[in-house]
Amino acid sequence: MRDVGFGYHGQDELLSGMTLTLQPGMFHFLTGPSGSGKTTLLRLCFADLLPSSGQMTAFGQDMRALSRDDIADLRRRVGVVHQDPQFLDHLPVAENVALPLTIAGEAVDMEALRDLLGWVQLTHHARALPPSLSGGERQRAALARAVILSPDLVLADEPTGNLDWEMSMRLMQLLIELNKSGKTVLVATHDLNLIRATKAQVTARVLRITGGSLHLAGADL
Amino acid sequence: MSARMNIGSLWQGLMGDKGGAGDRIVPPTGFTAQLTLFSAGAMAFLAVFALALALATGRLADRWSSELAGSVTVRVSAPAADQDALAQAAMTILQTTPGTGTPRRLPPQDVGTLLEPWFGPDMPVDALPVPALIDLPVDAGFDTEGLRLRLEAEVPGAVLDDHTEWRRPLVTAANRLRMLGIVSLLLIGAASAAMITLAAKAALAANVQVIRVLRLIGARDLTIATAFVRRFTRRAAMGSAVGTLAGMAGIAILPDTSAAGGFMTGLGFQGWDWLLPLTIPLIAAVVGFAATRWAALNMLEAVR
Numbered sequence: 001m002r003d004v005g006f007g008y009h010g011q012d013e014l015l016s017g018m019t020l021t022l023q024p025g026m027f028h029f030l031t032g033p034s035g036s037g038k039t040t041l042l043r044l045c046f047a048d049l050l051p052s053s054g055q056m057t058a059f060g061q062d063m064r065a066l067s068r069d070d071i072a073d074l075r076r077r078v079g080v081v082h083q084d085p086q087f088l089d090h091l092p093v094a095e096n097v098a099l100p101l102t103i104a105g106e107a108v109d110m111e112a113l114r115d116l117l118g119w120v121q122l123t124h125h126a127r128a129l130p131p132s133l134s135g136g137e138r139q140r141a142a143l144a145r146a147v148i149l150s151p152d153l154v155l156a157d158e159p160t161g162n163l164d165w166e167m168s169m170r171l172m173q174l175l176i177e178l179n180k181s182g183k184t185v186l187v188a189t190h191d192l193n194l195i196r197a198t199k200a201q202v203t204a205r206v207l208r209i210t211g212g213s214l215h216l217a218g219a220d221l
Numbered sequence: 222m223s224a225r226m227n228i229g230s231l232w233q234g235l236m237g238d239k240g241g242a243g244d245r246i247v248p249p250t251g252f253t254a255q256l257t258l259f260s261a262g263a264m265a266f267l268a269v270f271a272l273a274l275a276l277a278t279g280r281l282a283d284r285w286s287s288e289l290a291g292s293v294t295v296r297v298s299a300p301a302a303d304q305d306a307l308a309q310a311a312m313t314i315l316q317t318t319p320g321t322g323t324p325r326r327l328p329p330q331d332v333g334t335l336l337e338p339w340f341g342p343d344m345p346v347d348a349l350p351v352p353a354l355i356d357l358p359v360d361a362g363f364d365t366e367g368l369r370l371r372l373e374a375e376v377p378g379a380v381l382d383d384h385t386e387w388r389r390p391l392v393t394a395a396n397r398l399r400m401l402g403i404v405s406l407l408l409i410g411a412a413s414a415a416m417i418t419l420a421a422k423a424a425l426a427a428n429v430q431v432i433r434v435l436r437l438i439g440a441r442d443l444t445i446a447t448a449f450v451r452r453f454t455r456r457a458a459m460g461s462a463v464g465t466l467a468g469m470a471g472i473a474i475l476p477d478t479s480a481a482g483g484f485m486t487g488l489g490f491q492g493w494d495w496l497l498p499l500t501i502p503l504i505a506a507v508v509g510f511a512a513t514r515w516a517a518l519n520m521l522e523a524v525r
Contacts, residue, residue, distance in 0.1 A: 076439035090248040103440040
């Protein structure tokens with residue numbers, strides 16, 4: 001994104017003059033106080049919002065020129081994990097995790113699906129319905145769903161916001177593993193302890209939003 | 222965005238399954254399912270009767286039109302002493318009139334049969350001053366007015382009746398009934414489309430969260446719409462199939478009034494006509510497909 005600005009309808013710009021390039025294969029943290037625009041920035045990244053000004057490109061495409069089908073295709077290359085992930089509650093966890101494959105019209109490799117569920121430690125919940133999952137299990141199911149199409153970029157918006165420390169670190173471990181397998185990861189969080197604990201295991205770039213602008217965080221982290 | 226009709230999609234909507242995974246992304250919704258099934262069934266039931274009415278009145282109008290054009294009647298009213306002579310004079314004129322077939326004077330027993338509904342079976346025709354009746358087959362384009370003038374001039378008491386006076390209003394009525402039947406079919410189709418659209422919109426509105434989840438993981442509008450369209454197309458087809466069969470059964474058990482004659486004769490389906498109602502479920506499926514697709518694609522435009 002170059003010189004990107006964004007403001008919600010009828011309000012002042014929440015983000016302005018933002019310039020950022022995500023380094024492929026890099027682990028990124030996006031931090032800042034509540035209401036600073038972390039979620040907004042992430043939503044811009046998967047075309048859930050479009051910038052009011054500036055230029056934003058994803059995979060070489062100008063995001064403001066994308067058709068609705070192009071946006072759908074873009075989202076297949078970007079896995080997203082929300083703080084409060086939503087599922088199709090009438091489908092079992094396994095089918096929810098495989099949903100991106102289903103809607104992409106691709107065959108579901110059951111063995112690969114089992115492996116994926118095993119990776120996020122949800123094998124025993126494969127047939128469970130999402131409402132029966134705990135917060136941590138929902139986040140792991142969301143992560144499995146986000147990566148099943150092997151996206152180039154994984155975005156996580158406060159993924160540990162509702163989790164205790166142990167569960168948060170388990171989830172971060174999965175994101176670190178993803179990053180080590182070559183995926184670009186961007187995690188929005190205001191939890192500095194989480195950032196420090198993660199940086200102990202992986203090289204991460206920390207970006208901070210303050211006053212609507214983006215800064216590279218320094219040695220304080 | 223394209224909302225084109227696609228026969229392949231329609232067929233898939235009716236028959237396609239692919240393991241049911243695509244369908245299962247839409248949660249089962251009891252209310253809209255029942256509403257669609259019921260309305261499609263009820264509309265199909267009514268459509269069968271409207272179709273039967275349109276076909277029957279069409280046949281009636283055709284029959285009356287052909288009879289109107291196919292023959293005329295000459296009525297000779299005269300004192301009993303002169304009636305045979307005047308009837309014979311009229312027969313002579315009719316035999317030499319161009320564009321006509323062989324005239325036939327109705328024997329007393331036939332006249333008695335015609336009068337039977339009014340006077341009963343034991344009425345002595347000979348005792349009544351009943352006019353002589355001559356039936357004359359005529360070709361298309363026959364000069365009715367010329368014959369009428371000639372009969373007036375040469376056979377006192379002879380009146381040419383080309384049946385226009387009483388048949389034409391009936392033909393007009395039958396044609397209007399046929400038109401009403403067709404209009405009813407169109408209205409039933411439009412009402413079905415409206416009801417299915419409403420049901421589809423209700424289902425879509427109840428599943429905004431599902432749509433939102435699907436959009437976020439990369440579902441295209443057409444993929445989401447297809448899941449709804451498939452379900453509503455099937456429901457429309459199934460409901461209307463049941464309604465159509467019920468309607469056809471209702472038509473089949475209508476009393477046979479052919480012996481009594483009259484307007485009710487032939488109300489229903491005859492011969493190959495019985496195949497026509499079988500197109501109703503297919504048309505309902507097309508209507509359901511188009512209505513749901515239109516509603517879904519329009520509504521999805523609003524969800525980013």
